[in-house]
Amino acid sequence: SPEGRALYQVHYESPEGQGSAFYDLVVLTTPLHPSRSNFTFDNFDPPIADLPGSFQPSVTSVVHGYLNSSYFGFPDPKLFPFTSILTTDTPELFFHAMDNICPVNVSAAFRRKQPQEAAVWRVLSPRPLDKPQLKTLFRSYYSVQVAEWPTYPRYDAAKALPPVVLHESLFYLSGVEWVASSMEMTAVAAKNVALLAYNRWHQQLDKIDQKDLMHKVKTEL
Ligand SMILES: Cc1cc2nc3c(=O)[nH]c(=O)nc-3n(C[C@H](O)[C@H](O)[C@H](O)COP(=O)(O)OP(=O)(O)OC[C@H]3O[C@@H](n4cnc5c(N)ncnc54)[C@H](O)[C@@H]3O)c2cc1C
Incomplete structure (x- = not known):
């Protein structure tokens, strides 16, 4: 893009036919493991690898x-x-x-x-x-x-948790299932990804991975 940010071209197929559009931010909210996903990532350097685990x-x-x-x-x-x-x-x-x-x-x-x-x-x-x-x-x-x-x-099958940031503004939410698979966890992950995307977009880097966050959360009341 003119501001030097990444721009993602998303191709999709729907019952109405094929389409394609450009996006500043993309959040993937379905498991990306090969048995569950039909996504492919083209022209990423380094490439986005298949996620391990089953x-x-x-x-x-x-x-x-x-x-x-x-x-x-x-x-x-x-x-x-x-x-x-x-x-x-x-x-x-x-x-x-x-x-x-x-x-x-x-x-x-x-x-x-x-x-x-x-x-x-x-x-x-x-x-x-x-x-x-x-x-x-x-x-x-x-x-x-x-x-x-x-x-x-299969919690024994993965050695590490999947990444949340796949590329600059390409986020992945469903990896939280590897911590615990429930609607509540997905809702928490969705809020976290939205905050992360927002803070990265606005360059509010001090709000990301705050070291004293646990202390602030505990004492805010
Ligand atoms: C059998 C079963 C029982 C469960 N029981 C519980 C329970 O009792 N309580 C609980 O809290 N949780 C339960 N869970 C977990 C819960 O269902 C998930 O945590 C939750 O649905 C995740 O929500 P999500 O929106 O992230 O993903 P999903 O609900 O999986 O939604 C992902 C969506 O993405 C769509 N999609 C996939 N690929 C593409 C593509 N290429 N393009 C466009 N769209 C795509 C899918 O069709 C789907 O609609 C259960 C899960 C299963 C499978």
Whole structure:
């Protein structure tokens, strides 16, 4: 650009066709690992390398049905008190976790289902659940929807965290998943990347990596 800043040309393909545009700042917010990404970086010197590490495949089943509370030690379904069921790392276990899920948009009158009522559960498992496994977790069910994903980072697979700054004004947000994979972490990373991009853009370098920040944060109240 005339001010000597980097300018990024982004090529993209969408259902409407191919396109291309120039940007001063680019923030990438999807995992860049080869199994999850279809991005390529051309003409960077030094080149932007593929990020190391791999993702753990996992299956999500969304089941509408009646929980088999007996399996979890509650013969009377009315007395089942939990909305999440977590497991420890047990190789022979066929599921990892179950959560009773609610719609995203709920009215003020919305109440979570009573444990004995049919509810929607999200079941995470290493492989697709077969009929006997579904019948183990649910007394009966109306529907099952299944999605297979490269879900969580394999935390043992990466030796270092991915970079946040890929190039001068090219930022990468999703690397935070390698610390912990959750919506909250993504929101924190998004705020941090926005602040970093802003401060770099305005040359407010004293605001970046402030040495006494922890002290300031602790004493600001
Ligand atoms: C099965 C599963 C269960 C999870 N459960 C929880 C949970 O219970 N609680 C929790 O807090 N977190 C959970 N997470 C993690 C949470 O989903 C992520 O942390 C969060 O979605 C990350 O948000 P994001 O906007 O950074 O990325 P994403 O939500 O992954 O969004 C990235 C977007 O980029 C798009 N994209 C990819 N490539 C391109 C491209 N080339 N061009 C344009 N667009 C592109 C994708 O289509 C996608 O829409 C779960 C994740 C999975 C997979």
